[in-house]
Amino acid sequence: xxxxxxxxxxxxxxxxxxxxxxxxxxxxxxxxxxxxxxxxxxxxxxxxxxxxxxxxxxxxxxxxxxxxxxxxxxxxxxxxxxxxxxxxxxxxxxxxxxxxxxxxxxxxxxxxxxxxxxxxxxxxxxxxxxxxxxxxxxxxxxxxxxxxxxxxxxxxxxxxxxxxxxxxxxxxxxxxxxxxxxxxxxxxxxxxxxxxxxxxxxxxxxxxxxxxxxxxxxxxxxxxxxxxxxxxxxxxxxxxxxxxxxxxxxxx
Numbered sequence: 660x661x662x663x664x665x666x667x668x669x670x671x672x673x674x675x676x677x678x679x680x681x682x683x684x685x686x687x688x689x690x691x692x693x694x695x696x697x698x699x700x701x702x703x704x705x706x707x708x709x710x711x712x713x714x715x716x717x718x719x720x721x722x723x724x725x726x727x728x729x730x731x732x733x734x735x736x737x738x739x740x741x742x743x744x745x746x747x748x749x750x751x752x753x754x755x756x757x758x759x760x761x762x763x764x765x766x767x768x769x770x771x772x773x774x775x776x777x778x779x780x781x782x783x784x785x786x787x788x789x790x791x792x793x794x795x796x797x798x799x800x801x802x803x804x805x806x807x808x809x810x811x812x813x814x815x816x817x818x819x820x821x822x823x824x825x826x827x828x829x830x831x832x833x834x835x836x837x838x839x840x841x842x843x844x845x846x847x848x849x850x851x852x853x854x855x856x857x858x859x860x861x862x863x864x865x866x867x868x869x870x871x872x873x874x875x876x877x878x879x880x881x882x883x884x885x886x887x888x889x890x891x892x893x894x895x896x897x898x899x900x901x902x903x904x905x906x907x908x909x910x911x
């Protein structure tokens with residue numbers, strides 16, 4: 660990362676020193692595109708080069724690569740629109756499975772109520788109790804299958820965990836598992852609400868990263884502190900990982 664930053668600075672200084680040298684600008688645009696994945700900035704560099712009245716052969720190169728980048732940007736925008744459609748379809752699928760799960764839970768609840776009502780009769784109908792018991796067992800299995808479908812549709816939606824957790828606690832009296840799901844729902848709600856105390860990178864392991872990598876905190880209370888760093892990055896600065904963790908990145 661440091662090397663890429665230094666090369667970028669060299670290109671910038673070179674262009675300032677030799678603003679009319681078009682091959683340097685073309686090389687810089689390739690660098691931005693290939694090493695920094697910055698299509699918009701690469702496109703701007705090529706556009707600036709075009710405005711300097713380059714020779715016909717260089718003008719053709721500029722036109723050609725501008726067209727390639729513009730097509731890629733347009734394609735990415737189309738992909739984003741497609742992703743938005745997929746997100747809407749995913750939400751619709753989740754709500755469909757959620758309503759089905761809710762309906763099965765309600766059915767299971769009604770069967771349990773009728774079962775216990777029969778048990779409390781002075782002369783309970785044993786055949787009816789046996790029939791209700793079979794229906795309850797089947798309803799529980801169907802609800803469980805529907806819950807798994809719901810969870811697969813969107814494994815990070817708090818609403819589903821809260822629904823099934825309350826079902827486990829209040830209907831099946833499985834308090835341990837139910838409260839575990841309700842707690843998970845609460846955590847997911849905090850994450851989606853942008854809880855400032857939640858740090859998505861806090862436990863990320865960078866040991867397998869081959870390139871020097873540092874993750875800096877953007878939280879208000881830890882702003883600018885190093886959350887994670889791998890050995891490759893630490894060695895660049897002449898420190899160990901332990902010496903740099905939770906330290907301010909400014910002195911580096």
